[in-house]
Amino acid sequence: MQITLQQTLFIVFGAITLGAALLVVTRRNVFHAALFLMLSFFGVAGLYVLLEAPFLAAVQLIVYIGGIAILIVFAIMVTRDMMNPDVPGANRQWWAAALVSVALCGVLGWVVLNHDWRATAGPVPEHSIAILGATLVDPEGFVLPFEVASVLMLVAFIGAVTIARER
């Protein structure tokens, strides 16, 4: 079958994402794992682009990589002395976890593949970002969740500061 460009790009980004993800969960060195996490995020961003959602790709890059991943790196650095390279990265139940995840993956895959999604892949409007923005502040749209999300982040922000504060 002919693999189109999109498909190729999909495979590349997909491989990066999964590959990096796999490395994230298997690397003994947590810092390395964090870095691979960033790489995985990059792949995900690429996928967003592929899905014609450039705003989200940008949000991904900013929020995840620039925010969360950095945060993780900071956390790793703060808690760094603890990680002994000789100690294995996985705990005792990794095999069970592997089984579960594989089984889960199988189940999910099977469900996905056996369901008729009637995906039409219609055209994306030109200014979808504007529509997104308008929808977010639209009172009949998602302004409430939007504000709530703001409040949530505020709470989380305060909470995090409180929790992580030096006593």
Add this chain to the structure above:
Amino acid sequence: MVPLEWYLVLAAALFCTGVYGVLSRRSAVAVLMGVELMLNAVIINLVAFWRYLEPGAATGQAFALFVYAVAAAEAAVGLALIIAVWRTRDTVILEDIDLLKG
């Protein structure tokens, strides 16, 4: 076109990878990273479904944005917790944090 199923399967695989990471990683931070992976898989699913089922509405993307928000909040709080635990317990190995052991 990339078939929707490919995205969904990818998201499932990413999710399960995240599950594996959550369940089997010793370090709490690594567990958090697995959680992020899972969230990422979720967002991928959302976006894929937006694109392939209702690209005209902004619902999918809005939803995805809210997931981002939650993920960020959760990551922040989680890491704060980890730091707090590290301060008191001097460890981030989840196996050693078993105060609720029965």
Add this chain to the structure above:
Amino acid sequence: MSILNLAWLIPLFPFTAFVAISMFAYRNHKLSHQLAIGGMAIAFVLSQIVFWAAVLLPVGGREHAFESTLVPWLPTGLEVFSLGVYIDPATAVMLFMVPLVCLMIFIYSVGYMHGDPRYSRFFAYMSLCATGMLGMIVFNNLLAFFIFWEIMGTSAYLLIGFWYEEKSAVQAGLKAFLVTKVGNLFLMLGLVLLYSEVGSLAYRDIFDLETLEHLAHTPFLGTQWSMATVIALLLFGGTIGKSAQFPLHVWLPDAMVAPTPASALIHAATVDSAGIFLMVRAFPLFVAVEGGPQVAIVAAIGAFTVVLSSIIAIAQNDIKRVVAFSTISQLGYMVAALGIGAYVAGAFHLITHAFFKALLFLSLGSVTHSMEHGYRHAHAHYELEEDGIEGFDSHDMMSMGGLVRRTPHNFWTFLIGGLTLSGFPLITAGFWSKHEILEQAYELSLAVFWVLAVAAGLTAFYIMRQICLTFFGHPRTKAAEHAPKGEPSMTVPLTILAVFAVSLGWVGIPERFPVIGGLIPNWFHHFVGSTIEAGRAAKVAGHIAEPRHGFVWQPLAIGLIFKLGGLGLGWLVYGRKPMQAGETDRVEAAMRRVRLGWLYEAMRDRFYFDELYQATFVRGSILLADLFHLFDYKAVDGLVNLAGRAGRGISKVSGVLDLRVVDGLVNLAGLGMRALSDLSGVVDLKVVDGIVDGVGDTVRAGGRFIRPIQTGRAQNYLLLAFLMVLALVVMFFTILLLTT
């Protein structure tokens, strides 16, 4: 209704006097002697009436004995004893003598006992004694006889021990009582035997000819002796006791501690005479068997007693003792006489003896009374050789002397009494009665005759000795010097008695007596002899001495030789040159010179009979008593204690039984209960608790089992969650697949 029934009343009056004095007149001395003398006087009057009636009337005299109407008295099971009065000549003459002599003695006692603190009691006892004697005489059966016999014995005991502050008096009283009791025992056995053979104790029944025949021919328990012999000898036992014959004579000398009037009463009129009267009364029994051994035994004992006591009397210095032994010997005379069959002679001597013995006692009572007064008089005014009143014995003849001048009345009465005792011929009653005995003895038993004759000589000797020592010569002590005369209450009775002592003999003059015989019929012999003659004419002829056709001069002559010889010898030894103060008794001195001092001492100590009895009977009795006591103590008490210990042992056994068995059972039950409770406890513990604990343990185990799930690690929980999700999904899809 015969006048002789008055005899019922005779004993009643002295008895009333006794009761009245005891109950009312105890403090009033004058009233006491008035009551006593009054009672006695009435008895005397009644007795005289009865006597003269018996003499003069046909009934009660010659032919028949009088028996009053009978009064039922003692129920004895099958039959009833009846009581009545029985008057026969023997009874009659006794009734003549006894109240008269008693009355004289009572009157005398007023003077003699004057001032004694127990004056009333004395008269009460005397009245009781008189009651006893009179009752004994008048009633008609041997049981009443015995009862009054014992009453007399009791009153004798009371009288002998009258001055009971003196230990010797108490002991003498007891001795008299106990020694006579030995005799009384034999008497009682005789009565029992008699009653068992005859079935009655009334004279009428006993002295019936047929009864006597029966008794004479019934052998006693298979021996060769007949019932009559044995009964007679047993009854004689009573006489031996009461009339102080050998071997039971020992009480009489000691009884001299009684007040002299009491001695007179006892030994002259009542107690001693009672013994002889028993023989008189039961004479038919004695002669029921011809030539039986009882005759010999009785006569032998009587004769021996006469001689023994005469010998002892010679060596006595106590004035009363001499008279005591003379009493014993005179009683022996009577016993001997009765033993050889001289019934009348014996009875005659009994009567005369009462008078002169009472005379002698009362006279010597006056003498001692005077001596005491003399002592007090002298003691108050002079220095005395004797040491204190305890050293002075008013009875000691050795301290008398010369009293003929001080108390002439005493001398004459005593002389008359003494001469009568010795049988001074013709003018004394004693002569006639003694002569009769000697006469009979000469005819019936020469052995007895010679013994009695010798004893008569001894009697004369010692009485002369007594008279000389007491009255002649010079007073050997100050007391004798100052002895005063007696009082009328004492002298008058003495005089009266002396009269009788002289004259009474004349009623018994044997008819064949030379010169005087036949002048006065031998009334006594006829009267009294009729008692026997009336009942047993032919049978007893051989035993009853009849007046012989001729007069036998030998007994008279021999008797006179001995008596006058004795009197003369006594005068020679003691009277011609009266003894001086401090001089040893002449007979004693003489005997010592011929190395017979030991014999003299034996005589003086009464041949040691008392010591012998003490060593044998008394000690024996005490030993026996100790033996019985030991037996009682060891055996009887042992048995009792054994029973007690057995009882205790049984109780202990039952206690152990109770403890072991019963308690064991109870404890077992308790243990059973406890075991049961333990069991249920265990059950409760193991099972119930087991279940409960088991439940708990199970839960805990379950918890322990499940707890590991809570590892406290989040990742474990998460894993589980995902597993569950997977499971659910699988389940869900399986169902889905299955249902489609």
